[in-house]
Amino acid sequence: MNTLPDIKKQFSEWYQEVIYSAEFADHSPVRGSFVIRPYGYSLWEHIRDTLDKKIKATGTQNAAFPLFIPESFLKREAEHVEGFAPELAVVTHAGGKELEEPLVVRPTSETIIHYMFARWINSWRDLPLKINQWANVVRWEMRPRAFLRTTEFFWQEGHTAHETHQEAWEFTQRMLAEYVDLAENYLAIPVIAGTKSEQEKFPGAEKTLTFEGVMQDGKALQMGTSHLLSQSFAHSFEIKFQDRSGTLAYPYLTSWGATTRLVGAVVMVHGDQKGLVLPPKIAPIQLVIIPIFKSGESKDVVLNAVQKIENTLAATGIRVKIDLDDNKTPGAKFWHWELKGVPLRLELGPRDIAQNKAIVADRLGLAKEAVSIDELSTYVVQHLELIQKTMFDRAKERRQSQWHKAEKLKVFGPELVEHNGIYQTGWCQRPECEKELKQYQAATRCLLNEKTFATCFNCDLPSITDVIVAKSY
């Protein structure tokens, strides 16, 4: 019954199709914007709630800033406006009139948040100031793809101000570490963490840290970034404070964000020919129960039994759903919930009840076994942990097999064009060598904190650190 395109040969078509048929998202009548359907939104809620707890644990507080930003604000930081100008959506009319100054729909909120920071920060006692916002942002997208590149997307954007460069830099690294933990220990996605090149960093930042996932087709996906903005925005928005010695100083700023793109990453790292495969920790449904019966009498017995099991498992904190659709065969239900990537499936029929057992199968194909109904909770909790761990291990193995070390672009470039993959190589860090990657449809993804190669992938100058080179989304 499965009609998904071949995941190995048509990865991009497979992705589109699985997103729609598993009801994660749908097209909308607004170009570049998508509807996130309840099942996809529930996954996002679990990711969001997990990240929100981590953010709050750093002493950062949530707040809300306006959707609209005066056009002049974006122009205050020269690199910033240059970076975002081509992607802006602009409100020119409102309340039945033409506006005196057009309003930009926020592509990110540094400018308006820093304007407010200047009002709130007066003394070193006001620092560090750590603010986060969960919001929708808009960047006009010419080649939209659900979750990966969309005109409107959802994210959190954190913005902090610190007394010293050192403290700001440590916080930039701290937030990257929180993201990496989210990716690896909740989304089950091993990532490559590093520093963006000067070309690829955030417009206006001193330094951008990134964490990149490796998708099944061997392309990299930037999953989120943490920026040391340093003092450039503080100067543009005149954020000043009286420091401990009583003199006026500019604070050091950071900003960091992760988006609904994480949903796309989960799909592209874990999915298979049957559909989605969702990590238990963030899966909207962790276990689906399929009651199996024929006659009316056995139906009542089975429905009573599955209801009891649901109550027991739900009381243990497991997210359970019973599929009661009487318009579908059990086989059609198996297929449906495999497509939707539910980690565990429990089948229960009259014969199982007679033996006080239920059949439990997992989405990874690790096991399908009869489990005593009395021991179900323990089994399910342990098995969900095993699935979570196995998913991470499998993704890590796959990443390893796609991660190559190679010296010279001329040698590995043609390989990269044809088969994708992640290439670790040396680089002199000059933009002219970086530009050579374009002809292979690739770019630098991040600089690593290690040095394996003596010379640059393109020229004969010494390599400064290793760099990751790949195609990307």
Place this chain on the structure above:
Amino acid sequence: MNTLPDIKKQFSEWYQEVIYSAEFADHSPVRGSFVIRPYGYSLWEHIRDTLDKKIKATGTQNAAFPLFIPESFLKREAEHVEGFAPELAVVTHAGGKELEEPLVVRPTSETIIHYMFARWINSWRDLPLKINQWANVVRWEMRPRAFLRTTEFFWQEGHTAHETHQEAWEFTQRMLAEYVDLAENYLAIPVIAGTKSEQEKFPGAEKTLTFEGVMQDGKALQMGTSHLLSQSFAHSFEIKFQDRSGTLAYPYLTSWGATTRLVGAVVMVHGDQKGLVLPPKIAPIQLVIIPIFKSGESKDVVLNAVQKIENTLAATGIRVKIDLDDNKTPGAKFWHWELKGVPLRLELGPRDIAQNKAIVADRLGLAKEAVSIDELSTYVVQHLELIQKTMFDRAKERRQSQWHKAEKLKVFGPELVEHNGIYQTGWCQRPECEKELKQYQAATRCLLNEKTFATCFNCDLPSITDVIVAKSY
């Protein structure tokens, strides 16, 4: 130290000032939009999470729909576009080009959600469809006031589709009941629930239910609405389904929403001359600890003791904060947390520790007593419940004293103009009588399900049901 305007004589100025000085909100550089600061946003998060649980318990699922709506969509439902046209913000340029069709920033999402409903609903098996969205919406506001009337605001908008008129009407009522429960049992605000008049109902709806709070100045505040949309939007967006008899039918729709205005209601119903007073169930901080010490030695002892108390209370699920600011006197701290409306304050000094006691005072002035440190958790839990109940009772008493029954507008109208207040009266339900209220700066707030008066407040025709008349925000 308190410099708030007189709450009895200058209620409007008091509101503005308390919102800003308690750091609930701040002005923004975008006209009509405000910044919700962390303390105000945390209150909103507690309200939102409470309501979100209630919504999910009705079987409604969260999803996300685009911020932008094609201008032509709004025009499909004639009354709808007429109602919203003057308030729209319009994106005319994006991605560096003029758009072929302008995009409206959503003032509400019926049109785009119903467009999607038409794609998703085919059979009676797809019904009921119950979707909710937490989102920002924009309605251009000429007289903005933080939380009450803002160009951009946050809300949830629920949208459902049902097989029958009866089921849709029952769900419309169910959601109103959920809102009333939220208001009364969490926000501690007694409300008046009823039906909007034909003039005041949602543009395009068959019927609008509302719940109205009574503010301390005797004005009404519409706190949220639940609409029976019936079939008008289903026709406009061609939502059709095969019913149980196999014929094509149009579903019956509902929509319902509550906004960040609820934060303003909490401020205006409970605040006093000292500042905010927050209901314990939704207060960001339920108890603040003020350590009291002089010498360096007693400081360590006191700080150790308050840390232990914080841990114990937090483990009971109480939201606690220790005020460690060493730049403020205890007196200044008392004043600060009273302004911020924290329900309970705990003071602890060396002498208290010696007696194994702490001083606990509540924001309502009910009690200030020495409580054994061993019994703190029990005392605090009980006292928070008492405060919650007392706040509701006090608000109800106040509402009662402001709620008058009166027969003829000519008699009560001048009273209403001068002293505000809520007037319950009779009404023939003709718009020409309703219009007469304008000269008294009042309007109908809702029709009640009772009949006390023989004739209309304005003419001599029979009254159909009682109606609530008041000034409003």
